[in-house]
Amino acid sequence: MRTPAHDPEPLAEAPPEEVRRAQAERLMKAWKPLKGWRYWSSVNNSVVGLWYTATSFAFFLFAGVLALLMRVQLAVPGNDFLTSGFYSQVFTLHGSVMMFLFAVPIFEALSILLMPQMLGARDLPFPRLSAYGFWSFIIGGVFVCGSIFFGAAPRGGWFMYPPLTTSYQTDIGADIWLLGLSFIEIASIAAAVELIVGILKTRPPGMRINLIPLYAWYILVVAVMILFAFPPLIAGDILFELERMLDWPFFNPERGGDPILWQHLFWIFGHPEVYIVFLPSVALVAMIVPTFAHRPMVGYSWIVLAAVGTGFISFGLWVHHMYTTGLPGISLGLFSAASEAVAIPTGIQIFCFIATLLAGRVTRSVPILFAFGGLGSFVLGGLTGVMVALVPFDLQAHDSHFVVAHLHYVLIGGAVFPTLAGVYYFFPLVSGKKLSDKLGRLSFWLLLIGFHVTFLPMHLTGLKGMPRRVFTYPADMGIDGLNLASTIGAFTLAAGFAVFVWAVIQPKKKQPYTERNPWKAGTLEWLQEMPGKPWGIRSIPEIDSRYPLWDQPNLERDVDEGRFYLPDAEEEQRETLITSTIDAKPLQCLRVPGPTYLALLAAVFTGGVFIFATFHWWWPAAVSGVLAAGTIITWLWTGTAIIPEKEEKDVGLGLTLPLYASGPNSVGWWAMFITMLGDMTAYVSLVFGYFFYWTIHEDFPPDPSPGPGIFWPVAAAVLLLTSWGLTMLARRWNKRDRASAFYAGMTAAAILSLAGGGATLAGPWFSGLDPTSHVYPAIVWILVIWTALHAAIGLIMQVYCIARRLAGRMTAQYDIDIANVTLFWHFMAITIAVTVAVIAGFPLVA
Amino acid sequence: MELSEKKGSLLFLIAAPIIWAAHFLLSYITAAIWCEKAAGLTGSLLPVRLAIAGYTVVALAGIGYIGWKGYRMHRFRDGDRLHDQDTPASRYRFLGFATLLLSGLSAVATVYETLVVLFIERCY
Numbered sequence: 001m002r003t004p005a006h007d008p009e010p011l012a013e014a015p016p017e018e019v020r021r022a023q024a025e026r027l028m029k030a031w032k033p034l035k036g037w038r039y040w041s042s043v044n045n046s047v048v049g050l051w052y053t054a055t056s057f058a059f060f061l062f063a064g065v066l067a068l069l070m071r072v073q074l075a076v077p078g079n080d081f082l083t084s085g086f087y088s089q090v091f092t093l094h095g096s097v098m099m100f101l102f103a104v105p106i107f108e109a110l111s112i113l114l115m116p117q118m119l120g121a122r123d124l125p126f127p128r129l130s131a132y133g134f135w136s137f138i139i140g141g142v143f144v145c146g147s148i149f150f151g152a153a154p155r156g157g158w159f160m161y162p163p164l165t166t167s168y169q170t171d172i173g174a175d176i177w178l179l180g181l182s183f184i185e186i187a188s189i190a191a192a193v194e195l196i197v198g199i200l201k202t203r204p205p206g207m208r209i210n211l212i213p214l215y216a217w218y219i220l221v222v223a224v225m226i227l228f229a230f231p232p233l234i235a236g237d238i239l240f241e242l243e244r245m246l247d248w249p250f251f252n253p254e255r256g257g258d259p260i261l262w263q264h265l266f267w268i269f270g271h272p273e274v275y276i277v278f279l280p281s282v283a284l285v286a287m288i289v290p291t292f293a294h295r296p297m298v299g300y301s302w303i304v305l306a307a308v309g310t311g312f313i314s315f316g317l318w319v320h321h322m323y324t325t326g327l328p329g330i331s332l333g334l335f336s337a338a339s340e341a342v343a344i345p346t347g348i349q350i351f352c353f354i355a356t357l358l359a360g361r362v363t364r365s366v367p368i369l370f371a372f373g374g375l376g377s378f379v380l381g382g383l384t385g386v387m388v389a390l391v392p393f394d395l396q397a398h399d400s401h402f403v404v405a406h407l408h409y410v411l412i413g414g415a416v417f418p419t420l421a422g423v424y425y426f427f428p429l430v431s432g433k434k435l436s437d438k439l440g441r442l443s444f445w446l447l448l449i450g451f452h453v454t455f456l457p458m459h460l461t462g463l464k465g466m467p468r469r470v471f472t473y474p475a476d477m478g479i480d481g482l483n484l485a486s487t488i489g490a491f492t493l494a495a496g497f498a499v500f501v502w503a504v505i506q507p508k509k510k511q512p513y514t515e516r517n518p519w520k521a522g523t524l525e526w527l528q529e530m531p532g533k534p535w536g537i538r539s540i541p542e543i544d545s546r547y548p549l550w551d552q553p554n555l556e557r558d559v560d561e562g563r564f565y566l567p568d569a570e571e572e573q574r575e576t577l578i579t580s581t582i583d584a585k586p587l588q589c590l591r592v593p594g595p596t597y598l599a600l601l602a603a604v605f606t607g608g609v610f611i612f613a614t615f616h617w618w619w620p621a622a623v624s625g626v627l628a629a630g631t632i633i634t635w636l637w638t639g640t641a642i643i644p645e646k647e648e649k650d651v652g653l654g655l656t657l658p659l660y661a662s663g664p665n666s667v668g669w670w671a672m673f674i675t676m677l678g679d680m681t682a683y684v685s686l687v688f689g690y691f692f693y694w695t696i697h698e699d700f701p702p703d704p705s706p707g708p709g710i711f712w713p714v715a716a717a718v719l720l721l722t723s724w725g726l727t728m729l730a731r732r733w734n735k736r737d738r739a740s741a742f743y744a745g746m747t748a749a750a751i752l753s754l755a756g757g758g759a760t761l762a763g764p765w766f767s768g769l770d771p772t773s774h775v776y777p778a779i780v781w782i783l784v785i786w787t788a789l790h791a792a793i794g795l796i797m798q799v800y801c802i803a804r805r806l807a808g809r810m811t812a813q814y815d816i817d818i819a820n821v822t823l824f825w826h827f828m829a830i831t832i833a834v835t836v837a838v839i840a841g842f843p844l845v846a
Numbered sequence: 847m848e849l850s851e852k853k854g855s856l857l858f859l860i861a862a863p864i865i866w867a868a869h870f871l872l873s874y875i876t877a878a879i880w881c882e883k884a885a886g887l888t889g890s891l892l893p894v895r896l897a898i899a900g901y902t903v904v905a906l907a908g909i910g911y912i913g914w915k916g917y918r919m920h921r922f923r924d925g926d927r928l929h930d931q932d933t934p935a936s937r938y939r940f941l942g943f944a945t946l947l948l949s950g951l952s953a954v955a956t957v958y959e960t961l962v963v964l965f966i967e968r969c970y
Binding site for chain 2: 206305312313329334543581
């Protein structure tokens with residue numbers, strides 16, 4: 001192992017005992033765990049991550065019970081255990097809960113829990129955002145799940161296809177799905193922002209991009225995928241809800257709409273989603289395999305290739321869920337080709353794992369059992385995946401139980417088993433104790449056998465013609481025995497989960513704490529003391545290797561004795577290091593915020609908006625919205641961009657770092673940038689809708705154009721682009737401390753934003769476009785409303801900056817707020833320019 | 847020789863798959879618009895096939911260039927050829943090698959897409 005000559009070494013001698021004790025006391029004061037009611041105001045990753053994980057598993061078990069209900073119903077032909085209507089609710093909720101409330105959140109939960117440990121950070125950069133995401137998740141999740149106890153659950157299948165869900169299921173179920181899950185999608189994007197910035201900016205010094213744990217590579221890829229995959233679904237949800245609530249005919253062919261648009265938007269989300277679920281689980285395997293093979297991973301770069309390559313290609317597969325919709329054969333061919341190509345990177349990583357095991361000396365263990373039992377099953381699902389990726393085969397298998405078998409092989413083999421492996425492997429980090437090996441093996445074999453007995457027969461029932469989502473079948477199809485076998489398998493599977501749950505929750509009071517690094521792993525998270533301390537890592541080490549615990553002598557001692565960075569919390573504040581993206585050079589000492597109820601309150605009020613809107617209770621929804629906005633502004637005002645008491649601080653080893661950074665050097669700027677990328681993706685999805693209608697209609701946009709005309713859109717563009725320019729100038733004036741110029745510029749900008757937002761809406765308003773009459777006015781209105789809403793947010797931000805400077809919370813030197821607001825306005829400028837080009841310009845050239 | 851951080855960009859790492867994505871989207875959009883707006887159910891696909899062939903030449907040239915640059919980065923020598931050392935050179939080689947691998951994958955995926963138009967002659 002070579003390191004650069006100027007790499008800092010830990011202190012040659014440990015600080016005296018009493019100094020270390022005083023340091024530990026101050027760290028404890030900063031990171032003290034909360035007791036009693038105040039516990040629920042915790043925001044640090046170790047607590048929120050744990051809540052998140054436990055809640056995801058609770059939803060998982062709930063959806064598992066729903067699966068058992070279905071298997072009881074399908075055990076024998078002509079069964080009447082469940083009615084057809086209730087069966088529809090059960091399968092819809094089973095799929096939706098598994099995907100939205102377990103598969104995606106569990107990876108966010110585990111990442112929030114583990115990532116700081118892996119990166120030797122004290123916390124992720126935005127702990128309150130994590131807490132907000134968690135509370136949103138649990139509120140939305142309970143709302144969606146609870147609906148089934150009132151017989152009001154959604155029943156259109158987890159992909160909610162219109163016109164079934166618009167014209168034939170007019171009850172509240174679909175609204176619960178759309179609004180409840182949109183709310184959770186926002187939480188997922190929040191987690192993605194947190195994780196991307198965390199991985200890029202909070203690594204320990206020296207952990208260059210070629211040394212980061214493979215788990216971090218995978219999570220980075222997945223978080224970026226979320227940013228591009230979830231927003232199209234949110235855009236789709238908006239269109240869908242407007243159709244259901246206000247009769248805007250986006251998916252209604254009688255008035256120019258098209259249900260296929262929903263399928264596009266859903267699957268642009270839905271297919272990457274499969275990999276968003278799969279990759280983090282493989283990431284767990286990538287941490288487990290080297291530990292038990294006692295050697296570094298073979299083909300680190302190849303795994304990076306696999307993660308990044310899968311991340312990209314998985315976006316080119318969405319139409320393979322739509323082979324039977326009548327799209328041109330050439331389109332199907334293109335998507336089929338990409339669907340075959342994605343098997344290449346997916347396979348590569350599995351070969352790397354096998355090679356690592358072959359090259360090392362493998363210790364048998366429960367995590368390895370789960371990991372490879374799962375991946376073996378996953379490969380079978382991958383092979384049927386290659387089959388259904390072929391158009392002619394898919395035309396036969398579509399909507400049959402063959403697909404049910406395929407997707408469960410992929411998801412249970414590729415995601416559930418590795419996640420269970422991860423729980424077994426990482427459990428000591430959470431509780432300081434190992435789980436029982438005996439129960440682990442018992443649960444593994446029950447799960448593996450139960451899983452194959454359940455799902456292997458479904459390939460055959462599917463090929464014999466059993467459709468999915470139908471609540472019963474006649475006795476003469478030759479599928480009775482196969483179905484009964486599946487049901488027996490399902491209960492075996494359930495027994496396996498019961499054993500697993502018992503292994504986790506059985507009282508462990510008498511069991512002693514395990515030794516440190518019980519698996520003899522090489523990665524940083526296993527530095528943790530048993531049980532862990534609330535501050536995480538005692539001092540933040542300089543990293544020289546991919547497996548520092550194997551390669552860096554005395555690392556544990558040096559970290560524990562505070563010989564590295566940030567061994568102290570002199571001001572008793574929560575702090576962590578910010579480093580550069582590529583080479584992890586220390587840049588800043590970041591103060592991370594502590595406990596607050598604001599995140600919880602903000603989630604409750606945001607939830608109120610979605611939940612009240614479901615029942616069309618507009619006034620409570622509006623009040624909730626105002627309260628949510630107020631809470632979030634209070635949170636920003638009191639808890640962000642805080643001016644530190646001094647400019648710099650000594651972080652140890654002779655290094656002094658600034659306490660405040662703005663612009664691209666600040667984590668907040670990155671968070672804004674990433675959030676806006678997601679926002680832009682949702683917007684592009686709406687624009688895609690406009691052009692989608694153009695391709696399918698002869699007369700779109702209609703000629704002569706019924707609106708919105710040229711004048712108002714162009715006026716809106718001029719006003720908002722001027723506001724953007726003034727915002728940039730105001731930033732410069734603020735930096736030069738020209739206070740009056742700043743106030744004048746920003747006030748003018750705010751006025752222009754208000755006028756520009758109004759002018760945007762004026763176009764369709766004055767030309768009398770009626771959004772319920774045809775899809776053309778509807779899509780114009782939605783683009784305009786989106787733009788005006790963003791102008792309104794931009795306006796609030798401009799006023800916020802004025803207020804911050806007036807209050808002395810923003811100065812020429814400390815200007816995070818206006819740097820971030822300017823960044824928002826860059827995206828705003830793109831939005832208004834594109835909107836006007838589309839709604840006013842395109843009718844002229846089409 | 848110290849290789850500054852600016853010599854290692856995550857954007858360059860993903861440049862090849864971005865070209866694949868652009869090629870894929872352009873091919874899809876071209877075919878969709880041609881089939882909906884011009885050719886109809888039974889019309890010829892020839893112009894689309896030629897267009898996609900053109901996109902492929904450009905895409906493969908771009909991917910090839912990036913792959914070559916990646917290869918050159920990967921061959922950078924400072925005494926060893928390892929990717930897992932705590933040195934800027936090692937990080938530089940790693941990014942080069944990963945870029946090269948991603949270029950390979952992107953090239954294969956682009957060729958897969960192009961194979962489709964070898965065989966399909968009509969929209970439907």
